[in-house]
Amino acid sequence: DAGITQSPRHKVTETGTPVTLRCHQTENHRYMYWYRQDPGHGLRLIHYSYGVKDTDKGEVSDGYSVSRSKTEDFLLTLESATSSQTSVYFCAIAQGGFTDTQYFGPGTRLTVL
Amino acid sequence: GQQVMQIPQYQHVQEGEDFTTYCNSSTTLSNIQWYKQRPGGHPVFLIQLVKSGEVKKQKRLTFQFGEAKKNSSLHITATQTTDVGTYFCAGKGNTDKLIFGTGTRLQVFP
Structure with missing residues (x-):
């Protein structure tokens, strides 16, 4: 497996x-x-993200923000969590963009009560 | 916007039977990727197809990309219990992003 970790x-x-x-x-x-x-x-x-400090929105970006200050770290922030954001969140990495193989992390299970 | 649908949603088969999942896009795709996710796990890349009409095989798995580059299929011959999981297709179309299909969950009974 590729070296990807997610926390928590x-x-x-x-x-x-x-x-x-x-x-x-x-x-x-x-x-x-x-x-x-x-x-x-x-x-x-x-x-x-396509590089340090370079990020863009996907199809379901409302209520989420991201930051990438170092090549190795990509943070996802829910400013004010809602129950509709209860989900399993996966991080993935790729060398060459959307036509390249994506390697996924183990996932984070988030429950918003 | 671009949509990628997969059928069936679920499939239960007896071990040894064949299995096929179909992936259909609302727009022409530049590529199609297939991923497998075991229960409780994360998606793992299987293969990528880029040419119209392309067929690739991996042991018992056969992948096809349609002539019009709007559909794809994954066929498993003689399923085994190790094939259990959810199979996702993902394609890059006019949105310039990879859009994942809804997935087909395969259950194999011994």
Whole structure:
């Protein structure tokens, strides 16, 4: 498996609280992605990064922000968590963008009460 | 916007039977990727197809990319219990991003 870790692996939080999920890679890949996975929807792209400080929105970016200050770390922040953001969040990395193989992290299960 | 649908949503088969999942896009794709996710795990890349009509094989798995580059299929011959999981296709179309299909969950009974 590619060197990708996500933290925390599980989190339970309350509506209205801020939450930050971390993705860390040791592969020095340029591209990093955040997806959410929900039953019946597959994987949906939240945000992605194509370099340090370079990020862009995906298809379900509302309510989420990201930051990438170092090549190896990509943070996903829920400014004020809502119950609709209960999901499993996967980070992925790729060397060459959307036509390249994506390697996924182990996932973070987030529950918003 | 671009949509990628997969059918069926679920498939239960007896071990040894064949299995096929179909992936259909609303727009022409420049590439199609296939991933497998074991229960409780993360998606793992299987293969990428880029040419119209392309067919690739990996042991018991056969992948096809349609002539019009709007559909794809994954066929597993003689399923085994190790094939259990959810299979996702993902394609890059006019949005310039990779869009994942809804997935097909395969259950194999011994």
